[in-house]
Amino acid sequence: MDAVTVEHLSKRYGATLAVDDIGFRIARGATVGLLGGNGAGKTTTIAMLLGLLIPSAGQIRVLGVDMARDRFTALARMNFSSPYVALPSRLTVAEILRVYGHLYGVPRLEQRIRTLAEELDLTALLRQPSGQLSAGQKTRVALAKALINRPEVLLLDEPTASLDPDTGDWVRTWLERYRDESGCAMLLASHNMAEVERLCDDVLMMKQGRVVDRGSPAALLARYGRDDMEDVFLDIARDRRAMGARP
Amino acid sequence: MSGPARRIWGLLYRHLALYRRSWPRLLELAYWPVLQMLIWGFTARFLAARLAAAPGGGPHEAGLAAAALLGGVLLWEVALRGQMGVAIAFMEELWSRNLAHIFVSPLRPVELVAGLLAMSFVRVLAGVGPAILVAFVLYHFNLFMLGPVIVLFFANLMVMGWAVALGVVSLILRHGAGAEALAWSVLFGLTPFAAVFYPVSVLPAPMRAVAFLVPASHVFEGMRAALLGGRVLWGQLGWASGLNLLWIGAAVALFAWQFRGARRRGALLGAGE
Incomplete structure (x- = not known):
């Protein structure tokens, strides 16, 4: 059983569709990265996973629990960290x-x-x-x-923002160790591409509320013909298409 | 300790820890109730002296009038402190920008409310207790001479304060920190209808109708009857309790509605702004 299952998740604020029909899974012991520019829908997605925000449509299951029906049972086994x-x-x-x-x-x-x-x-x-x-x-x-x-599920919103490189590395090492020892599933929203490459098994690239691409860091690098995730991020942000998608 | 009790204790512990290391907050608890008692105590002493010396007056009548005034001041502080206790405890979470951590913990909304009420109870004891002591030492007024019924007066006024406070918290959830000012002012607006210092009968008819719906007006009618005639007006207490049940039920429903609305709008994400 996956630790987190998200299906057809959407959030609408009036005329604005902040998250548009996204879906993903996080296996136990895996780390999934959530990447995207400001306003891409990352924070809205995390807020819905935490029960802070009621989705407009879709379903979230955490550790087998339907968050719409019994979020407190799941929340006792989850946790969250954000410098904000x-x-x-x-x-x-x-x-x-x-x-x-x-x-x-x-x-x-x-x-x-x-x-x-x-x-x-x-x-x-x-x-x-x-x-x-x-x-x-x-x-x-x-x-x-x-x-x-x-926690068996940990949601991290830019956990190393505003940290010096040494402290940032220390935090990343610690998170890796905790995940490997406990089998905790992690969802990581970050603008630090080196961090994403190092920690994530799978990456969801978000833009305007949608997941526009996904894959392991290695697969994304190969697909866009790039050497680092920052260039992949920029390709997606600037609508440059993946190599495999070119005619 | 059971799960819900432990979570409520966690919230209460958070506020007790805050007060333990903040002397301005500790001072604020008792400052207004004691100040009110000092001002009204001297006023009551002055009026009692004039009344005792007036033709037809006497020391007994003057003493009863002063007691009714001081009793009103002390008991109204219970409602005021009860209301502020809930609202300020909630706003402490807003000010520290900690609400999101609270709301993503397993703490249920009903447990959040229970924790706020528990903190309010502590604040009432810490705030009104010194004022009762000041009244006794300086003016020889013993609030407990009203007898065991004082517990019911306290309880009804505190519950009324809680109902108003949950309404204020609901408005803060709906309108954000801009609604904070209501925490300090809203219950003062009910004072004319609460009949703290005068009987409801002196009010004009339209105001009497409003006063009838305010639980405090029934409590203060009961207090004056107990002080002046040594009688317990169980009918008035019944009205106060019934109205309180109605108002606290409505306030909890309003809070639940606004909390769900805040989750729908995303207002909990930026709470504190």
């Missing part, structure tokens, strides 16, 4: 993890917080208010929050 959604800045790192540990019903919570703090190098920061941390430290806290319930 803040965590309470006056609470300490330990308090934030405690809050979310309770919300997600994490057993042996204090032990889990200690383990995560050790693994993500947060032990020295546990008593510090999150508002006083650097961008890199905040990203590690957001990651700890996202992993507090040992």
